[in-house]
Amino acid sequence: MLKISNLSAKIENKSILQDFKLEINPGEVHAIMGPNGSGKSTLSNILSGKKGYDVKGEVLFENIDLFSLETEERAHKGIFLAFQYPLEIPGVNTNVFLKTSLNAIKKARGEKELDAIQFLKLVKEKAKELKFDEEKLGRQLNVGFSGGEKKKNEILQMSILNPKLSILDETDSGLDIDALKTVADGVNALRKKNNSFLIITHYQRLLEYIKPDFVHVLMNGKIIKSGGPELALELEKKGYENIN
Amino acid sequence: MRDKQIEDLKDYKYGFSTDIESFKAPKGLNEEVIKFISNIKKEPKWLLDWRLKAFERLKVLKEPDWQKPKYPKIDYQDLYYYSAPKSFKDKPKSLDELDPKLLETYQKLGIPLNEQKRLNGIAVDAVFDSVSVATTFKETLTKQGIIFCSISEAVQKHPELVKKYLGTVIPLTDHFFATLNSAVFTDGSFVYIPPGVRCPMELSTYFRINASDTGQFERTLIIADKGSYVSYLEGCTAPMRDENQLHAANVELIALDDAEIKYSTVQNWYPGDKDGKGGIYNFVTKRGLCKGKNSKISWTQVETGSAITWKYPSCILKGDNSIGEFYSIAITNNHQKADTGTKMIHLGKNTKSKIISKGISAGFSDMTYRGLVDISPKATNSNNFTQCDSLLMGNKCGAHTVPYIKNKNSDSNIAHEATTSKISEEQLHYCQQRGLNPEEAVGLIVNGFCKEVLQQLPMEFAVEAQKLVGISLEGSVG
Ligand SMILES: Nc1ncnc2c1ncn2[C@@H]1O[C@H](COP(=O)(O)OP(=O)(O)OP(=O)(O)O)[C@@H](O)[C@H]1O
Ligand SMILES: [Mg+2]
Numbered sequence: 002m003l004k005i006s007n008l009s010a011k012i013e014n015k016s017i018l019q020d021f022k023l024e025i026n027p028g029e030v031h032a033i034m035g036p037n038g039s040g041k042s043t044l045s046n047i048l049s050g051k052k053g054y055d056v057k058g059e060v061l062f063e064n065i066d067l068f069s070l071e072t073e074e075r076a077h078k079g080i081f082l083a084f085q086y087p088l089e090i091p092g093v094n095t096n097v098f099l100k101t102s103l104n105a106i107k108k109a110r111g112e113k114e115l116d117a118i119q120f121l122k123l124v125k126e127k128a129k130e131l132k133f134d135e136e137k138l139g140r141q142l143n144v145g146f147s148g149g150e151k152k153k154n155e156i157l158q159m160s161i162l163n164p165k166l167s168i169l170d171e172t173d174s175g176l177d178i179d180a181l182k183t184v185a186d187g188v189n190a191l192r193k194k195n196n197s198f199l200i201i202t203h204y205q206r207l208l209e210y211i212k213p214d215f216v217h218v219l220m221n222g223k224i225i226k227s228g229g230p231e232l233a234l235e236l237e238k239k240g241y242e243n244i245n
Numbered sequence: 246m247r248d249k250q251i252e253d254l255k256d257y258k259y260g261f262s263t264d265i266e267s268f269k270a271p272k273g274l275n276e277e278v279i280k281f282i283s284n285i286k287k288e289p290k291w292l293l294d295w296r297l298k299a300f301e302r303l304k305v306l307k308e309p310d311w312q313k314p315k316y317p318k319i320d321y322q323d324l325y326y327y328s329a330p331k332s333f334k335d336k337p338k339s340l341d342e343l344d345p346k347l348l349e350t351y352q353k354l355g356i357p358l359n360e361q362k363r364l365n366g367i368a369v370d371a372v373f374d375s376v377s378v379a380t381t382f383k384e385t386l387t388k389q390g391i392i393f394c395s396i397s398e399a400v401q402k403h404p405e406l407v408k409k410y411l412g413t414v415i416p417l418t419d420h421f422f423a424t425l426n427s428a429v430f431t432d433g434s435f436v437y438i439p440p441g442v443r444c445p446m447e448l449s450t451y452f453r454i455n456a457s458d459t460g461q462f463e464r465t466l467i468i469a470d471k472g473s474y475v476s477y478l479e480g481c482t483a484p485m486r487d488e489n490q491l492h493a494a495n496v497e498l499i500a501l502d503d504a505e506i507k508y509s510t511v512q513n514w515y516p517g518d519k520d521g522k523g524g525i526y527n528f529v530t531k532r533g534l535c536k537g538k539n540s541k542i543s544w545t546q547v548e549t550g551s552a553i554t555w556k557y558p559s560c561i562l563k564g565d566n567s568i569g570e571f572y573s574i575a576i577t578n579n580h581q582k583a584d585t586g587t588k589m590i591h592l593g594k595n596t597k598s599k600i601i602s603k604g605i606s607a608g609f610s611d612m613t614y615r616g617l618v619d620i621s622p623k624a625t626n627s628n629n630f631t632q633c634d635s636l637l638m639g640n641k642c643g644a645h646t647v648p649y650i651k652n653k654n655s656d657s658n659i660a661h662e663a664t665t666s667k668i669s670e671e672q673l674h675y676c677q678q679r680g681l682n683p684e685e686a687v688g689l690i691v692n693g694f695c696k697e698v699l700q701q702l703p704m705e706f707a708v709e710a711q712k713l714v715g716i717s718l719e720g721s722v723g
Contacts, residue, residue: 049674049678050674050677050678051674052670052674053670071682072674072677072678073677073678073679073680073681073682073683075678075679076677076679076680078680081678082678084675084678087675088669088671088675090672090676090690090693091666091693091694092690092694092696093689093690093693094693095569097689097693098679098689101677102676102680102681105679105680105681105682106510106679106680109680111617141693158679162679162680163355193364214600226679241585
């Protein structure tokens with residue numbers, strides 16, 4: 002599904018990723034762990050299409066060169082990024098945003114767009130599953146949302162859009178224990194349908210709820226070690242310094 | 246990959262011109278031309294005298310130049326002041342007699358004049374260059390005693406009303422462009438709502454400039470008699486031409502006791518090309534008089550077109566307890582310029598006014614909000630609330646806020662809030678990640694920004710206006 006080969010990325014002449022490789026197959030869950038500033042968000046931003054990076058290498062998504070696609074075209078093809086710091090958009094109603102987003106994607110895929118009633122039904126159902134306070138859906142997007150609410154809003158959008166590849170950038174940071182479980186439930190529900198995940202996290206706790214197929218350690222711009230779920234436990238014990 | 250799409254949308258879709266033979270007054274501004282206009286419209290003597298008086302006054306008035314957007318000197322002797330389709334010399338009596346080219350033009354603009362294809366029950370008066378070409382739904386309205394016709398027709402059929410109210414809100418001597426209009430105005434709409442009548446449909450005028458080298462000087466007069474209500478909407482477009490064209494209209498509104506007038510404008514005159522060549526100079530005087538007690542006048546404007554927009558739809562709150570409102574969205578892109586806002590003049594007791602202004606500038610454009618709130622010593626217990634927000638896109642455009650506040654009454658108060666914000670790269674990226682292209686993203690953010698004003702528009706037009714807002718910012722991102 003996703004194949005990253007020899008990816009290197011610089012920002013303002015500072016090298017962040019070098020010779021980065023990763024392959025994700027349909028239905029797989031990969032977790033990436035790595036120290037602060039190791040380039041995890043940089044990786045997710047580049048995959049999402051964010052501009053401003055000096056990028057070399059090749060990324061294929063379902064055999065299409067990802068760099069030939071605009072950000073929104075990547076979204077249309079099923080790439081979703083739950084941002085580490087979700088943005089506020091004043092004036093834009095959350096429900097309106099979700100509906101516009103879903104219908105833009107449906108339209109691009111040649112699917113039938115949802116009308117207001119169909120959409121409300123869907124959003125209510127998903128909000129309920131994720132224990133997301135419906136009242137918030139009537140508010141401006143992320144404006145006045147708590148840190149955890151913003152993260153949950155990302156997951157709500159993910160479950161509405163049903164993406165093929167979801168990248169979760171530290172979605173678990175800032176979530177309370179119950180919210181962590183509901184978010185994990187949301188991910189697991191999508192996972193059943195053969196969707197893939199790239200989960201960036203600092204804590205192995207999340208990985209207790211979402212069992213990853215692979216765990217990778219990102220340091221010095223590349224993956225220095227890969228393994229199964231046990232690697233996360235080992236990391237927690239030893240720390241990054243002593244992992245090699 | 247999306248370039249093609251943008252190219253398609255960028256075109257000003259109303260930019261076509263109609264190849265129709267026109268009948269014009271000789272070029273130039275002089276007594277002869279004024280007499281020509283008055284004569285062709287078979288006007289009574291008092292009106293010709295009134296025009297000539299305005300012309301006398303004009304000779305001593307100076308063109309104002311305090312506005313922010315400057316423009317090259319206009320040669321008033323090099324303009325046509327009257328242009329009408331030739332087929333209009335003998336005015337057609339019904340739509341069947343109307344030149345098919347005109348019907349086609351309005352069809353293309355999305356304004357069917359044919360009543361069978363009624364426009365959601367909206368009565369339309371269509372003004373083409375200097376003349377009104379058709380007014381729809383006349384009979385339905387006449388039954389309720391409502392008069393909705395061209396001002397030329399009103400001069401013939403309801404001279405007493407025209408004589409009583411014309412120039413009472415914008416006096417002959419007001420200022421250069423208003424006085425120019427008084428001297429040479431050609432056509433426009435006239436509305437009278439009798440006492441106690443709630444106008445059952447939206448009244449709307451559609452202005453179209455077609456001929457080149459022609460100024461459009463329309464005059465609109467709306468009178469809401471005691472306890473009546475009317476909602477009126479004007480729309481405007483013009484062909485793409487390389488030279489600048491002048492549009493200097495006067496609009497007067499009069500609300501008597503307990504009456505309400507809601508006046509909405511969706512202004513989409515040709516803005517010029519992306520390098521700033523051509524486009525309309527939209528120098529308009531709009532003023533409403535809340536003459537009676539408990540009366541209300543509400544202006545809503547969506548200004549997206551014109552090379553230069555220069556206007557301050559105002560309310561004179563003379564009646565006690567009267568209310569004035571101004572809701573505005575002004576968008577400038579490329580090299581467009583706007584200097585717009587309102588004046589709220591509080592004269593009566595317990596008068597209230599509200600100003601909500603949303604300015605959006607993109608490209609190399611420049612936007613000024615200029616507003617006056619004046620509370621007179623007699624206007625006790627009055628208040629104003631002003632909210633003035635600017636949104637900038639990119640860093641080559643400008644936004645300025647110039648509020649003038651005069652509170653001469655200690656138990657009245659004025660509250661002013663202003664914000665300036667910018668659409669960030671991060672916000673755009675967030676929206677794009679969720680599947681919106683940059684134009685859709687900007688459209689969504691901008692529509693969110695001006696929601697409060699869009700909500701004021703009649704339903705059918707709100708949707709159109711929302712699209713227009715998106716289209717006018719086309720090409721401003723990416
Ligand atoms: N716009 C930028 N300009 C300069 N340096 C940047 C920029 N964006 C990121 N960096 C740098 O790139 C490095 C990688 O940042 P990144 O955000 O990818 O780290 P991360 O692994 O996500 O860290 P964390 O765990 O703290 O979220 C950091 O050293 C950061 O300071
Ligand atoms: Mg990060």
